[in-house]
Amino acid sequence: MQKPAIPQEDATNAEPSEFPFGSNDVRLSPREWLVAGIVLLALSWLVPVFWERIEPLRAGADYRIPYPLGNDYWTYQRYCGEACGEEKTLVLGDSVIWGHYVRNDETLSHYLNELIGEARFANVAVDGIHPAALSGLVARYGRAISDRDVILHANLLWMSSERHDLQVTKEFAFNHPALVPQLFPRIPCYKVSLEERIGIVVGRELPLLRWADHLRIAYYDGTDLPMWTIEHPCANPAGAITLELPSPDPSPEATAEPWTARGIPPYNPPWVPLETSFQWGQFQRTIETLRRRGNRVFVVVGPFNEHMLTGESLEIYQKRKQEAAAWLRENRIPHAVPPALPSRLYADASHPLAEGYRMLAGQLLEEESFVRFLETQ
Amino acid sequence: MLFHTWTFVLFFLVFYPVYVAVKGSRLKLPWLLAASYVFYASWNPLYLILVLWSTSVDFLAVVGMAKTRWKRPWLVFSIVNNLGLLGFFKYGQFATDNLNALLASLNVPYEVPAPGFLFPVGISFYVFRSMSYTIDYYRGNVQREPSFLRYATFVSLFPQLLMGPIDRAGSLLPQLRTTPRISRQDVADGLSLFVVGLFKKVALADYLAVYVDQVYAVPGESEAPALLLATFAFAWQIYFDFSGYTDMARGIARLMGIHLTLNFNNPYLATGLGDFWRRWHISLSTWFRDYVYIPLGGSRRGTFNTYRNLCLVMVISGLWHGAAWTFVLWGAVHALGYSLTRSLERAKFYEQRVPKPAKQLLTFSIVCFAWIFFRAESVSDAWLVVTRICQFGLADPAFPLWALVLILSVWLYQFAYESRFRRLLSMAPVRIGLVVCMVFYLAVAGSSGTQQFIYLQF
Numbered sequence: 001m002q003k004p005a006i007p008q009e010d011a012t013n014a015e016p017s018e019f020p021f022g023s024n025d026v027r028l029s030p031r032e033w034l035v036a037g038i039v040l041l042a043l044s045w046l047v048p049v050f051w052e053r054i055e056p057l058r059a060g061a062d063y064r065i066p067y068p069l070g071n072d073y074w075t076y077q078r079y080c081g082e083a084c085g086e087e088k089t090l091v092l093g094d095s096v097i098w099g100h101y102v103r104n105d106e107t108l109s110h111y112l113n114e115l116i117g118e119a120r121f122a123n124v125a126v127d128g129i130h131p132a133a134l135s136g137l138v139a140r141y142g143r144a145i146s147d148r149d150v151i152l153h154a155n156l157l158w159m160s161s162e163r164h165d166l167q168v169t170k171e172f173a174f175n176h177p178a179l180v181p182q183l184f185p186r187i188p189c190y191k192v193s194l195e196e197r198i199g200i201v202v203g204r205e206l207p208l209l210r211w212a213d214h215l216r217i218a219y220y221d222g223t224d225l226p227m228w229t230i231e232h233p234c235a236n237p238a239g240a241i242t243l244e245l246p247s248p249d250p251s252p253e254a255t256a257e258p259w260t261a262r263g264i265p266p267y268n269p270p271w272v273p274l275e276t277s278f279q280w281g282q283f284q285r286t287i288e289t290l291r292r293r294g295n296r297v298f299v300v301v302g303p304f305n306e307h308m309l310t311g312e313s314l315e316i317y318q319k320r321k322q323e324a325a326a327w328l329r330e331n332r333i334p335h336a337v338p339p340a341l342p343s344r345l346y347a348d349a350s351h352p353l354a355e356g357y358r359m360l361a362g363q364l365l366e367e368e369s370f371v372r373f374l375e376t377q
Numbered sequence: 378m379l380f381h382t383w384t385f386v387l388f389f390l391v392f393y394p395v396y397v398a399v400k401g402s403r404l405k406l407p408w409l410l411a412a413s414y415v416f417y418a419s420w421n422p423l424y425l426i427l428v429l430w431s432t433s434v435d436f437l438a439v440v441g442m443a444k445t446r447w448k449r450p451w452l453v454f455s456i457v458n459n460l461g462l463l464g465f466f467k468y469g470q471f472a473t474d475n476l477n478a479l480l481a482s483l484n485v486p487y488e489v490p491a492p493g494f495l496f497p498v499g500i501s502f503y504v505f506r507s508m509s510y511t512i513d514y515y516r517g518n519v520q521r522e523p524s525f526l527r528y529a530t531f532v533s534l535f536p537q538l539l540m541g542p543i544d545r546a547g548s549l550l551p552q553l554r555t556t557p558r559i560s561r562q563d564v565a566d567g568l569s570l571f572v573v574g575l576f577k578k579v580a581l582a583d584y585l586a587v588y589v590d591q592v593y594a595v596p597g598e599s600e601a602p603a604l605l606l607a608t609f610a611f612a613w614q615i616y617f618d619f620s621g622y623t624d625m626a627r628g629i630a631r632l633m634g635i636h637l638t639l640n641f642n643n644p645y646l647a648t649g650l651g652d653f654w655r656r657w658h659i660s661l662s663t664w665f666r667d668y669v670y671i672p673l674g675g676s677r678r679g680t681f682n683t684y685r686n687l688c689l690v691m692v693i694s695g696l697w698h699g700a701a702w703t704f705v706l707w708g709a710v711h712a713l714g715y716s717l718t719r720s721l722e723r724a725k726f727y728e729q730r731v732p733k734p735a736k737q738l739l740t741f742s743i744v745c746f747a748w749i750f751f752r753a754e755s756v757s758d759a760w761l762v763v764t765r766i767c768q769f770g771l772a773d774p775a776f777p778l779w780a781l782v783l784i785l786s787v788w789l790y791q792f793a794y795e796s797r798f799r800r801l802l803s804m805a806p807v808r809i810g811l812v813v814c815m816v817f818y819l820a821v822a823g824s825s826g827t828q829q830f831i832y833l834q835f
Contacts, residue, residue, distance in 0.1 A: 022627075023639065023642040023794070024802075025799065029565055032565075036809050036812045194384055195383055198383035198387065206820075212822070227587065230587050230591075233775045233777040
């Protein structure tokens with residue numbers, strides 16, 4: 001004879017009297033936990049999807065991820081999906097491609113579009129991202145980038161010193177730490193606790209947490225809700241969610257002028273060899289990831305502001321450029337190594353000014369390998 | 378390692394499957410004990426020496442009581458050892474500071490060197506737990522535990538090791554002697570308790586801590602409204618913090634098929650200080666009742682002795698919480714409050730005519746006043762808070778309204794829980810809805826920082 005199932009009421013009353021359950025009724029039966037679990041899973045999936053419907057992205061011509069949303073990888077992922085949906089050629093890289101000193105209509109992708117007379121290129125760069133972080137970005141948030149043409153920028157600035165290459169042992173705060181490998185390979189200057197690393201790994205795997213990060217960055221000044229209410233005690237937290245994302249237009253730099261006018265002196269960076277460079281290794285991983293997803297990749301190396309380099313470092317830089325080009329040739333990756341722009345067209349060691357981007361766009365469109373890449377499907 | 382951290386999740390993911398596999402075998406206790414020691418050692422491996430020492434002494438004391446005729450000397454040995462450990466590690470710095478202050482005031486050109494030892498987390502809890510075993514055995518309330526392994530597991534069981542509940546040998550040892558049965562309801566209950574505890578800690582306590590810490594860091598820069606609200610917020614912060622921990626501890630234990638005692642029972646619904654202490658940190662207040670208040674005579678030796686004993690227990694309880702005069706004053710305020718409300722409860726008019734909400738408000742007010750001393754960094758800071766509150770200065774307290782909404786929602790829930798509206802709260806959609814809301818809120822809006830538990834410092 002089958003035992004009758006214990007109804008919820010009897011189950012709660014079965015508690016030994018010396019051990020009452022608690023001082024509240026938030027007590028679920030196994031079946032109710034199943035219901036709660038299903039509801040939570042559904043919300044985790046549905047809420048971000050629904051959010052995309054109600055929060056306009058407005059990724060029109062010359063769009064780029066707004067500077068305040070540089071750490072908002074959920075929005076980046078969403079933008080990639082839109083850009084890829086329109087069959088664009090994606091221009092990927094760091095602040096050089098993003099256009100750190102220029103407006104969104106003065107970037108490389110803008111001038112490429114202007115010169116070819118169509119809105120073919122999309123700026124999917126992120127300001128401040130270095131190769132190790134870019135590898136993580138593409139791997140985890142750039143899954144929409146598949147079966148596309150990708151112009152990938154190689155900025156050798158990230159190999160200009162052990163610090164840039166993340167090989168120093170002294171801890172320092174670098175950009176986009178949530179995108180770099182958390183557990184392996186170890187980055188010597190990245191010394192956050194295991195607790196934080198696990199939190200980052202979990203946070204980037206769960207869609208709901210990624211979306212929560214988006215809310216935090218886009219609407220709560222980059223802080224969490226509790227801190228935001230401390231800073232805005234009388235404000236309605238729900239009222240802060242305006243569904244209006246920042247504009248992609250302004251650059252973080254107030255003025256855009258040549259490096260010489262800004263008083264930046266020439267320097268002699270201690271270049272890291274490519275064969276031991278962590279950042280170069282991560283850059284290679286990015287190419288590998290993109291190709292594995294069926295993307296056609298074209299690499300643009302530089303152009304670095306060689307006018308800032310003194311003596312021996314200029315020779316070493318030339319060597320690094322050649323080594324990079326040699327590796328790209330060996331691995332049959334179409335590429336271009338444009339010559340350095342005129343000195344007056346650089347804002348600093350690697351960022352061109354608006355006129356510099358226009359000139360660079362023109363140089364690329366005269367480069368045979370680039371034209372061949374664009375014409376071949 | 379704190380319960381609301383990913384590191385603990387990792388630890389538990391390793392511990393739990395093995396525990397479920399071995400819980401019916403002889404490996405259960407070694408695995409439980411090893412896990413508990415790893416948990417404790419994650420704070421500082423040296424702490425293990427202390428917990429092992431306390432465990433060993435008390436185990437041997439009871440063996441001594443059982444095998445010799447000298448029960449009392451063994452009991453004294455146990456008590457002296459345990460209080461000595463507490464005295465040295467917890468009160469050494471306090472005693473040294475006060476002694477040096479006294480010497481300085483007497484112009485004695487000598488300073489007693491500071492002990493300079495780390496304060497071992499959880500010592501106040503496991504010492505009391507272990508001591509209760511020897512006292513209970515002495516009184517004949519509990520049988521001798523023949524297995525050192527089982528006894529050590531009782532003392533160090535990781536869900537309750539750091540911050541209680543201070544379960545007695547009589548309730549926990551029998552559970553460790555049998556194979557725990559982990560039913561689906563146990564798992565469901567464990568999850569329910571853990572989620573509620575996690576919400577209390579991360580979404581509520583850590584949130585309120587930001588405002589409270591800001592105000593209490595420099596109380597001289599705030600006016601009455603901010604100080605009042607910060608005190609009110611602290612009352613809730615410490616409740617959410619400690620009861621949240623206990624809920625998580627009970628939830629984890631429940632997942633293991635072990636029942637720990639209820640430690641908090643909506644204390645801010647208390648109608649008197651006596652009622653408050655039957656709802657707040659229940660395991661500690663019953664410990665003091667059974668091992669201090671009753672041996673002192675309890676309420677059996679006249680009114681004066683009753684109040685004397687109550688006041689003594691309150692002050693000692695204050696000292697248990699921390700090695701500072703502020704905690705002693707906190708205990709003293711509770712002593713006065715307890716005496717006041719006890720006297721009022723014996724007045725017919727108060728008992729029968731004063732509405733319950735008024736009694737609750739009076740009790741809550743006394744408790745909040747006492748929290749000023751508990752939270753303040755020093756006695757002078759505490760007096761500064763009190764005097765500035767009494768000056769009724771006006772200034773925008775900048776207290777987040779959202780925090781107020783959360784606190785009042787919880788309070789309303791508690792009122793409803795102890796009223797005829799409880800049946801609404803026990804409806805399945807309400808219970809499921811609350812769990813979904815709490816988990817969703819934690820995921821989306823939980824604090825990104827990890828604050829320590831307040832009671833960890835005790």
